[in-house]
Amino acid sequence: xxxxxxxxxxxxxxxxxxxxxxxxxxxxxxxxxxxxxxxxxxxxxxxxxxxxxxxxxxxxxxxxxxxxxxxxxxxxxxxxxxxxxxxxxxxxxxxxxxxxxxxxxxxxxxxxxxxxxxxxxxxxxxxxxxxxxxxxxxxxxxxxxxxxxxxxxxxxxxxxxxxxxxxxxxxxxxxxxxxxxxxxxxxxxxxxxxxxxxxxxxxxxxxxxxxxxxxxxxxxxxxxxxxxxxxxxxxxxxxxxxxxxxxxxxxxxxxxxxxxxxxxxxxxxxxxxxxxxxxxxxxxxxxxxxxxxxxxxxx
Amino acid sequence: xxxxxxxxxxxxxxxxxxxxxxxxxxxxxxxxxxxxxxxxxxxxxxxxxxxxxxxxxxxxxxxxxxxxxxxxxxxxxxxxxxxxxxxxxxxxxxxxxxxxxxxxxxxxxxxxxxxxxxxxxxxxxxxxxxxxxxxxxxxxxxxxxxxxxxxxxxxxxxxxxxxxxxxxxxxxxxxxxxxxxxxxxxxxxxxxxxxxxxxxxxxxxxxxxxxxxxxxxxxxxxxxxxxxxxxxxxxxxxxxxxxxxxxxxxxxxxxxxxxxxxxxxxxxxxxxxxxxxxxxxxxxxxxxxxxxxxxxxxx
Amino acid sequence: xxxxxxxxxxxxxxxxxxxxxxxxxxxxxxxxxxxxxxxxxxxxxxxxxxxxxxxxxxxxxxxxxxxxxxxxxxxxxxxxxxxxxxxxxxxxxxxxxxxxxxxxxxxxxxxxxxxxxxxxxxxxxxxxxxxxxxxxxxxxxxxxxxxxxxxxxxxxxxxxxxxxxxxxxxxxxxxxxxxxxxxxxxxxxxxxxxxxxxxxxxxxxxxxxxxxxxxxxxxxxxxxxxxxxxxxxxxxxxxxxxxxxxxxxxxxxxxxxxxxxxxxxxxxxxxxxxxxxxxxxxxxxxxxxxxxxxxxxxx
Numbered sequence: 001x002x003x004x005x006x007x008x009x010x011x012x013x014x015x016x017x018x019x020x021x022x023x024x025x026x027x028x029x030x031x032x033x034x035x036x037x038x039x040x041x042x043x044x045x046x047x048x049x050x051x052x053x054x055x056x057x058x059x060x061x062x063x064x065x066x067x068x069x070x071x072x073x074x075x076x077x078x079x080x081x082x083x084x085x086x087x088x089x090x091x092x093x094x095x096x097x098x099x100x101x102x103x104x105x106x107x108x109x110x111x112x113x114x115x116x117x118x119x120x121x122x123x124x125x126x127x128x129x130x131x132x133x134x135x136x137x138x139x140x141x142x143x144x145x146x147x148x149x150x151x152x153x154x155x156x157x158x159x160x161x162x163x164x165x166x167x168x169x170x171x172x173x174x175x176x177x178x179x180x181x182x183x184x185x186x187x188x189x190x191x192x193x194x195x196x197x198x199x200x201x202x203x204x205x206x207x208x209x210x211x212x213x214x215x216x217x218x219x220x221x222x223x224x225x226x227x228x229x230x231x232x233x234x235x236x237x238x239x240x241x242x243x244x245x246x247x248x249x250x251x252x253x254x255x256x257x258x259x260x261x262x263x264x265x266x267x268x269x270x271x272x273x274x275x276x277x278x279x280x281x282x283x284x285x286x287x288x289x290x291x292x293x294x295x296x297x298x299x
Numbered sequence: 300x301x302x303x304x305x306x307x308x309x310x311x312x313x314x315x316x317x318x319x320x321x322x323x324x325x326x327x328x329x330x331x332x333x334x335x336x337x338x339x340x341x342x343x344x345x346x347x348x349x350x351x352x353x354x355x356x357x358x359x360x361x362x363x364x365x366x367x368x369x370x371x372x373x374x375x376x377x378x379x380x381x382x383x384x385x386x387x388x389x390x391x392x393x394x395x396x397x398x399x400x401x402x403x404x405x406x407x408x409x410x411x412x413x414x415x416x417x418x419x420x421x422x423x424x425x426x427x428x429x430x431x432x433x434x435x436x437x438x439x440x441x442x443x444x445x446x447x448x449x450x451x452x453x454x455x456x457x458x459x460x461x462x463x464x465x466x467x468x469x470x471x472x473x474x475x476x477x478x479x480x481x482x483x484x485x486x487x488x489x490x491x492x493x494x495x496x497x498x499x500x501x502x503x504x505x506x507x508x509x510x511x512x513x514x515x516x517x518x519x520x521x522x523x524x525x526x527x528x529x530x531x532x533x534x535x536x537x538x539x540x541x542x543x544x545x546x547x548x549x550x551x552x553x554x555x556x557x558x559x560x561x562x563x564x565x566x567x568x569x570x571x572x573x574x575x576x577x578x579x580x581x582x583x584x585x586x587x588x589x590x591x592x593x594x595x596x597x598x
Numbered sequence: 599x600x601x602x603x604x605x606x607x608x609x610x611x612x613x614x615x616x617x618x619x620x621x622x623x624x625x626x627x628x629x630x631x632x633x634x635x636x637x638x639x640x641x642x643x644x645x646x647x648x649x650x651x652x653x654x655x656x657x658x659x660x661x662x663x664x665x666x667x668x669x670x671x672x673x674x675x676x677x678x679x680x681x682x683x684x685x686x687x688x689x690x691x692x693x694x695x696x697x698x699x700x701x702x703x704x705x706x707x708x709x710x711x712x713x714x715x716x717x718x719x720x721x722x723x724x725x726x727x728x729x730x731x732x733x734x735x736x737x738x739x740x741x742x743x744x745x746x747x748x749x750x751x752x753x754x755x756x757x758x759x760x761x762x763x764x765x766x767x768x769x770x771x772x773x774x775x776x777x778x779x780x781x782x783x784x785x786x787x788x789x790x791x792x793x794x795x796x797x798x799x800x801x802x803x804x805x806x807x808x809x810x811x812x813x814x815x816x817x818x819x820x821x822x823x824x825x826x827x828x829x830x831x832x833x834x835x836x837x838x839x840x841x842x843x844x845x846x847x848x849x850x851x852x853x854x855x856x857x858x859x860x861x862x863x864x865x866x867x868x869x870x871x872x873x874x875x876x877x878x879x880x881x882x883x884x885x886x887x888x889x890x891x892x893x894x895x896x897x
Contacts, residue, residue: 038865040657041674044654044679045678047652058339059339203335265449355641358634372634381646504634505631553692
């Protein structure tokens with residue numbers, strides 16, 4: 001268990017935990033895009049397992065091979081789905097290589113079927129590891145699919161996820177139990193000291209150009225900033241300062257006039273930067289990734 | 300009630316009105332895009348309300364904050380869904396500000412859950428207002444979501460829409476009844492006079508580059524143009540003439556050779572401009588919005 | 599029956615054939631895109647026919663009017679859906695013209711509702727023609743939709759597909775039986791001779807930039823190449839040589855270091871070209887279509 005009291009752990013407590021039994025809900029995520037037939041082939045395989053399944057998506061627009069973003073999108077959405085939901089995430093630069101195929105059961109009762117390549121970093125940390133099992137690819141593989149080495153999403157992950165979600169197999173039947181750990185992508189945790197909060201920019205709110213940090217409400221609270229106060233913000237790309245300015249801390253964008261910069265808590269209750277009716281990212285050339293950091297202090 | 304006998308009112312008469320009871324069908328629209336997890340979080344909340352719901356989409360590619368287009372897409376699609384269907388539309392530049400959160404029940408028996416910011420302009424006008432209720436955000440809000448000010452789509456609209464569609468609450472339980480009116484975006488209505496029909500270009504048929512007007516079949520009929528006749532067309536952006544030409548009025552594009560301009564009735568039975576196997580919009584730099592107008596006369 | 603023993607026929611044997619009865623599963627494909635309401639209108643019509651239907655998609659991002667790609671995406675996905683599934687494919691440059699509206703039942707027990715304009719080329723060839731029926735548009739057309747000439751996807755295809763998938767009508771009630779043939783797009787078949795395999799590049803694996811050929815495992819086998827061997831590859835656009843090089847034949851990309859070219863069998867077990875963590879298509883300007891050909895020999 002980690003010591004930091006994270007936003008997601010708060011959220012999990014808030015969401016009622018009804019059951020860990022699978023609930024026929026199967027949710028797909030991938031970096032396949034929607035222009036070809038790959039996602040549809042996965043769903044067809046699932047419907048072949050059980051026509052009672054209800055199929056949904058997180059997104060299929062994860063940038064190709066971007067495991068970090070795959071990890072982020074899972075933790076952004078999974079807590080809002082009922083316990084028992086099975087997620088299949090296929091972002092797999094190492095398809096056919098040594099990474100294990102696993103199913104993680106979190107303490108919140110959600111299942112994640114995926115290559116164990118870092119995709120589970122954030123859900124494991126924030127939703128808690130209840131149990132990890134390796135997929136037995138002899139038993140849990142689409143019949144006669146052994147000749148295809150390159151589409152485990154269809155032949156192993158969708159197939160296994162569908163069997164699990166529909167209770168065709170129990171969680172135990174996925175395969176042998178592994179130690180309670182998963183492959184994690186290293187990243188710098190946010191911190192407070194000397195009146196300053198430091199964090200990173202894990203991701204952008206792409207559609208609107210808002211900049212999301214990993215500084216949660218509790219950590220931000222150390223600054224003693226209230227709604228309506230000004231905050232001094234510095235953004236760095238590695239060692240280079242990209243932005244320095246003052247933003248007003250608001251509940252909603254409507255509290256400033258159009259075109260003004262704001263700081264606010266996003267839908268995951270993390271501190272974020274935006275512009276009322278504009279794109280902070282585009283205006284200031286601020287982007288996301290493990291090289292991007294942010295420093296906040298009270299003005 | 301408006302006096303103009305619109306295309307949508309014709310369509311509504313044509314579509315059988317079976318019931319106004321909710322039917323477990325919940326249809327989402329937003330300007331969120333599909334690259335992140337926002338739409339998925341909304342659907343997860345809905346499935347948490349009732350796993351019997353059937354979830355669908357209009358589109359999530361409404362341009363950011365474009366309330367007019369949100370309004371148009373609803374009226375383009377809602378009449379084709381069964382009565383009792385509940386729509387959740389989230390295009391909300393004023394999130395967290397004064398606009399009300401409402402549920403409109405149309406005379407056709409469709410429900411629309413949305414901020415009352417103009418999104419309802421066209422469905423209210425063309426499908427008729429049966430009743431409007433304000434969402435009681437104390438009762439109809441995802442449990443313990445009060446700390447999040449910025450994602451009403453997930454915490455209020457998806458949650459309330461799911462409760463309504465699944466009959467967890469009745470329409471009355473949405474909240475207090477409001478007067479039978481909604482916030483409308485002003486726009487110029489099409490007209491006929493002196494042998495000339497004038498209209499606007501509310502939207503493009505993006506995928507193919509066709510130009511859709513708001514001139515319906517009845518109004519167009521005033522010109523006395525028959526299939527095979529030529530029409531003189533002028534298109535203006537504000538006061539500037541952007542296009543002037545002659546198009547053949549056809550039932551289908553196949554009636555002219557490739558590359559030729561045509562006028563035709565689109566799938567909503569509004570007069571439209573296209574090119575057989577080409578893009579009228581791209582070729583002539585004609586776009587859409589409230590500044591774009593069109594003038595037609597018989598050649 | 600064709601003489602070539604194709605990949606798809608292998609796949610069909612591998613996939614258990616449970617029944618040809620419709621199974622309430624309706625899968626849509628089109629070139630409409632997802633930015634407007636066209637796909638949603640089709641789904642609304644389907645739900646109006648029967649709320650028990652389960653609606654899915656192949657893709658709606660077929661490039662406008664690209665019948666070949668529509669044909670390819672169907673054969674890439676349909677074999678993975680259960681027998682009895684009904685597909686509605688609307689890519690229809692000739693809407694409103696002479697092409698027939700048909701429903702193909704394949705030997706595998708899948709139904710395809712589409713204009714007979716070439717869209718059925720590959721499913722007919724690889725999944726086999728069991729029966730073809732022309733849609734009787736008097737009986738099988740959305741009520742009172744006769745005035746709309748341009749949206750057969752909504753008014754005829756979605757409507758008929760929904761009625762068929764939900765067993766509202768039997769296959770016989772679709773309309774009169776036609777001869778067991780469909781409109782085919784001509785294309786060059788792959789071949790072997792003098793130690794050389796020749797084929798075409800029907801499509802790209804867009805998301806990753808891999809280049810897919812139509813050279814299946816059996817034909818490729820004639821070269822006597824084993825995993826780990828090198829292959830000489832030439833790619834032509836019409837008569838112009840665009841690429842010449844040597845690639846290693848691998849099971850999975852991880853068998854070469856990043857940035858290296860590989861040859862491999864894709865998820866349909868066709869020979870393909872890729873780069874580990876890169877885009878073969880972008881790097882070498884290799885694209886797809888009937889003018890693109892490829893020549894392979896053992897190095």
